[in-house]
Ligand code: HEM
């Protein structure tokens with residue numbers, strides 16, 4: 378579909394859902410038609426872009442957190458052009474979203490891609506730990522090794538620590554990207570301890586409180602917002618069952634199992650499962666104890682159930698990606714595991730985009 382067709386489809390569904398009249402739809406579409414004829418593109422009105430960002434979340438088939446799709450704060454930063462202004466807007470977003478631990482789902486929207494404009498944030502997430510490939514092994518987060526090497530190439534000073542927060546890398550048009558260090562005040566972290574095992578804190582594990590995705594493109598009515606960082610809060614398993622558990626991430630299960638005194642030589646002791654449960658208990662306990670919003674995978678699944686019920690009451694089909702929606706821990710203890718989901722792609726939505734660096 379071309380730009381005008383995408384715009385027409387979006388305005389029609391958006392205005393109908395917002396109970397606007399047919400003449401309002403017709404007037405808006407003829408306005409947009411003129412704009413596209415003159416400029417080759419068009420501009421969303423503030424309420425259109427806010428609605429579009431929320432519905433894009435509602436249409437995210439891989440997301441278990443969609444119950445709250447209509448409760449997100451949208452910061453319209455389409456007037457922001459320079460790397461420095463983008464950096465400042467990102468800091469504002471992080472402070473507002475973090476809110477001392479009472480996390481608020483938030484999105485900041487920078488200018489869309491046009492013939493003249495193209496903004497990219499090179500980071501996968503605004504806060505993430507560096508990874509270093511050394512002669513005798515790896516330090517930090519292995520999934521960050523490639524991006525960390527890019528940052529060093531661009532002049533970043535490596536610290537070779539286990540939890541070094543990476544710089545922001547912001548690119549406007551096809552200029553050289555600019556690097557910015559995040560101030561401590563904008564990067565809340567949680568030290569991981571266990572409610573019963575005193576030794577757990579000696580592992581010196583921590584994680585950042587707010588997940589802020591910065592490499593996906595928000596597509597609304599044919600326009601692509603290639604820099605539109607968004608955050609929610611974490612589901613505990615993301616940290617406890619993947620980031621700190623995967624062998625090609627922080628790979629903590631063997632150490633935790635041996636500290637628990639479990640035989641790790643044979644699988645039949647289910648040592649991995651026992652270590653996994655205690656690591657996830659520790660993550661949930663530490664976030665809650667520090668007053669940082671987090672959801673366990675059982676509560677998240679119940680909330681998703683409520684989302685399904687609300688959507689069918691609104692006459693909409695719920696689309697989902699089953700393999701992503703089931704949690705990586707005890708999946709069959711959730712209703713999601715026991716039912717199929719259609720996985721059609723509906724727009725507006727959030728999409729992967731090509732890596733801005735090679
Ligand atoms: C409010 C709390 C939220 C929770 C607990 C939550 C939870 C999750 C989880 C667990 C995943 C799977 C991630 C993975 O397996 O790596 C996910 C995916 C996703 N979420 Fe949510 N989410 C939340 C809010 C949001 C918001 C505010 C947006 C956007 C406005 C969003 C958009 C997405 C998208 C686009 C994906 C798929 C990412 C991909 O394909 O790589 N979510 N969510």
Ligand SMILES: N/C(=N/c1cccc(CO[C@@H]2CCNC2)c1)c1cccs1
Nearest residue numbers: 442588589590607608609610611612615
């Ligand atoms: N809890 C979250 N989890 C994620 C949501 C989207 C993407 C990701 C990270 O996805 C990576 C790519 C595939 N797994 C890791 C994590 C949120 C991040 C931003 C808003 S909610």
